[in-house]
Amino acid sequence: xxxVSNITKSLPDGRKLLDGISFxxxxxxxxxxxxxxxxxxxxxxxxxxxxxxxxxxxVVVEDQQGSKWDLCTIxxxxxxxxxxxxxxxxxxxxxxxxxTALDNVLLGRLGQISTIRSLFYGFTDKExxxxxxxxxxxxxxxxxxxxxxxxxxxxxxRVAIARAIFQSPGVLLADEPLxxxxxxxxxxxxxxxxxxxxxxxxxxxxxxxxxxxxYCTRVIAIKxxxxxxxxDPRLTTHQLVEIYGEELxxxxxxxxxxxxxxxxxNYVNPEDHxxxxx
Amino acid sequence: MKNPTIDVLSPAGYRRxxxxxxxxxxxxxxxxxFMGFDPTMLFTEFHYVTDxxxxxxxxxxxxxxxxxxxxxxxLETVSMAFLGTLIGGGFAxxxxxxxxxxxxxxxxxxxxxxxxxxxxxxIPPLFIILVFVSAVGLGPFAGMLSxxxxxxxxxxxxxxxxxxxxxPAPADAxxxxxxxxxxxxxxxxxxxxxxxxxxxxxxAFDLNIRVAISLGIFGGGGIGFQIFxxxxxxxxxxxxxxxxxxxxxxxxxxxxxxxxxSRLLNRGSLK
Amino acid sequence: xxxxxxxxxxxxLLRRYGRVLLPLxxxxxxxxxxxxxxxxxxxxxxxxxxxxxxxxxxxxxxxWDAFTDMLQPALTSVFIALVGxxxxxxxxxxxxxxxxxxxxxxxxxxxxxxxxxxERALPEIxxxxFLVAAFGLGPFAGVLAxxxxSIGMLGKLIADAIEELDPVSIDAIAAIxxxxxxxxxxxxxxxxxxxxxxxxxxxxxxxxxxxxxxGAVGAGGIGLELYRSFTMLDYGRAATALIVTLIxxxxxxxxxxxxxxxxxxxxxQ
Numbered sequence: 001x002x003x004v005s006n007i008t009k010s011l012p013d014g015r016k017l018l019d020g021i022s023f024x025x026x027x028x029x030x031x032x033x034x035x036x037x038x039x040x041x042x043x044x045x046x047x048x049x050x051x052x053x054x055x056x057x058x059v060v061v062e063d064q065q066g067s068k069w070d071l072c073t074i075x076x077x078x079x080x081x082x083x084x085x086x087x088x089x090x091x092x093x094x095x096x097x098x099x100t101a102l103d104n105v106l107l108g109r110l111g112q113i114s115t116i117r118s119l120f121y122g123f124t125d126k127e128x129x130x131x132x133x134x135x136x137x138x139x140x141x142x143x144x145x146x147x148x149x150x151x152x153x154x155x156x157x158r159v160a161i162a163r164a165i166f167q168s169p170g171v172l173l174a175d176e177p178l179x180x181x182x183x184x185x186x187x188x189x190x191x192x193x194x195x196x197x198x199x200x201x202x203x204x205x206x207x208x209x210x211x212x213x214x215y216c217t218r219v220i221a222i223k224x225x226x227x228x229x230x231x232d233p234r235l236t237t238h239q240l241v242e243i244y245g246e247e248l249x250x251x252x253x254x255x256x257x258x259x260x261x262x263x264x265x266n267y268v269n270p271e272d273h274x275x276x277x278x
Numbered sequence: 279m280k281n282p283t284i285d286v287l288s289p290a291g292y293r294r295x296x297x298x299x300x301x302x303x304x305x306x307x308x309x310x311x312f313m314g315f316d317p318t319m320l321f322t323e324f325h326y327v328t329d330x331x332x333x334x335x336x337x338x339x340x341x342x343x344x345x346x347x348x349x350x351x352x353l354e355t356v357s358m359a360f361l362g363t364l365i366g367g368g369f370a371x372x373x374x375x376x377x378x379x380x381x382x383x384x385x386x387x388x389x390x391x392x393x394x395x396x397x398x399x400x401i402p403p404l405f406i407i408l409v410f411v412s413a414v415g416l417g418p419f420a421g422m423l424s425x426x427x428x429x430x431x432x433x434x435x436x437x438x439x440x441x442x443x444x445x446p447a448p449a450d451a452x453x454x455x456x457x458x459x460x461x462x463x464x465x466x467x468x469x470x471x472x473x474x475x476x477x478x479x480x481x482a483f484d485l486n487i488r489v490a491i492s493l494g495i496f497g498g499g500g501i502g503f504q505i506f507x508x509x510x511x512x513x514x515x516x517x518x519x520x521x522x523x524x525x526x527x528x529x530x531x532x533x534x535x536x537x538x539x540s541r542l543l544n545r546g547s548l549k
Numbered sequence: 550x551x552x553x554x555x556x557x558x559x560x561x562l563l564r565r566y567g568r569v570l571l572p573l574x575x576x577x578x579x580x581x582x583x584x585x586x587x588x589x590x591x592x593x594x595x596x597x598x599x600x601x602x603x604x605x606x607x608x609x610x611x612x613w614d615a616f617t618d619m620l621q622p623a624l625t626s627v628f629i630a631l632v633g634x635x636x637x638x639x640x641x642x643x644x645x646x647x648x649x650x651x652x653x654x655x656x657x658x659x660x661x662x663x664x665x666x667x668e669r670a671l672p673e674i675x676x677x678x679f680l681v682a683a684f685g686l687g688p689f690a691g692v693l694a695x696x697x698x699s700i701g702m703l704g705k706l707i708a709d710a711i712e713e714l715d716p717v718s719i720d721a722i723a724a725i726x727x728x729x730x731x732x733x734x735x736x737x738x739x740x741x742x743x744x745x746x747x748x749x750x751x752x753x754x755x756x757x758x759x760x761x762x763x764g765a766v767g768a769g770g771i772g773l774e775l776y777r778s779f780t781m782l783d784y785g786r787a788a789t790a791l792i793v794t795l796i797x798x799x800x801x802x803x804x805x806x807x808x809x810x811x812x813x814x815x816x817x818q
Contacts, residue, residue, distance in 0.1 A: 319684075323684060329683070402795075419589045509681075524675065
């Protein structure tokens, strides 16, 4: 569970970047955060990660024993301990290019291994096998050995997800994980993230409302540092315009949604896609 | 770029270039006069060069096969360069990590190390070899120590820049899982800098072979010393043979290190 | 992208450490051998460091009166570098023209490049020894050594720059009916002057250090002063020479940077 209360962050000249952001996400929920560029989505996520300290407010997470901690007020060592409980995947994958996929996945547990052991011994065989299992969960077990700089974008993002799975966090964050991927890969990734919500709260920033409509359980929309919507992921066009601004109306390719958004906005022939993957 | 031909042929361009040439020519003339350097001497006294060439040829290649001190001298030069690169390079790597922003959070430590590296780079190698010779005596040991210092200074700076230029994104991600700085250095930064470091160490070795030869003259031992002796004692045939040997050695070591480097980096055996 | 490698997931101890330990072992064996050849000994080292500490402290007190003596040698060293670099650049330019594929025929280019490579393999100090044996001690040998020594590197750099020229600039000059010489002067050399100056400045900085070094071997200048005072155990004077050398190096770097900025400002065309 992760509980955000009243986060505020201002620029030195007084302008508010984040203004009273509050929400709580529990296990089982897959939250999508939407908003125009610069609205404050990434800032919020960085507060959830402990990377950024807001000017006021609190971010409370649970550790393995169940005790609650406020990321904004704890010290550096405790923060580092708690960051093991927070998994995060990025738009740019953030993998170490010269290492193999397996090694990249293993790095996910560095926070849980003593420094001495990690420097001089590395990872145990058991850990290596678990890492391989994580890779198999994202269906690239056969790509464990090549260096990741030889993998495609979609494969790299799957390695990142495997790394997060291997880390076994208590909450998973995602910073625009689909933005560098083509639509069919985006769907694959979304399909891999969705089931993880059954084990932990998942919060992701997305620029694809059609994706959040289909896969998320809840959508939070941020505009100018404030939450303007928190609820059903299936948004009407009117609501989307509210979130993204008037420009959306003018973009011809804008995703068109109706009240029950089960219609797919696809750039790929659906049957082909289904057959090739699952 | 504007059409340069117009600029060139314009009177203003011509005048400016002419003045610059004139300034340089005057500088050179003044400097030559000051030093007592007479360029015409090159032509009038050129026969000295040809005379010397004649007394040098044919090169006494026999000596190379039969005189065992020559073999030892080659070994000394190579060993000096090898150890100087190994130890100096090792120190350079350590110092680089201590001086780079993303690996050493403490500012005073960084500044101190960078100061040390700057001083090391600026001190004339002549001075360093003289100090070491008076400290540990003539011979390749002094030369090796000099090489350690000079390699450390030059490559410490270079390695630091390489470390600071690594991609911060994966480091960011691994800090996010709760890793310590040491772990991030070992697993994220090290794999990124390892190929560069290795390539540069090979380059350092090539460089150091030449420096080792120069140092030989100031008491550093090795082939440099042999050549110096030969010239001093007017054993010109020997000297030419040794000079040829030097050229072969330098070219050979360059080719060898190129080969080793490409094999090492292509096999990707670096973690 | 279906690469099924045979690398195992479980790591035996050998695999785990082999990549690091084996090269390390090999290197240490080589290092031991090298150390033996060099006559390196720990006791000698520490003893020597202790000794040098003693006189290095002494050396921090330069002999201020000697400063004026250093002026002339310092200037000599600078001028050796200056004249040597200028002459060397001119020589290199000639060779570069012969080594550029868009100017010289293929056989000439290959031969010249080979010669340039050979020259690069000759340490300047050996060139100096040769010239000293031919012409005697003094700045003459120094200037020539610097000039000749720069041909290999400058020649290659300039030749590369020539080869990278857009053929348009050469053709443009030829098209207006210029003679061969004019084409080379204005179509080839003119556009690369900023590069040439940049290379020459770089060589000049290197040349100052070189001139100090070669000075001790016979070219004269402040290097000789440093060497002489040191070997005569006149450490105070040696310290003075050292300080003057440091000043020289800094000044030369500063001047070089200054000139570079002026060129970047496009004042050189």
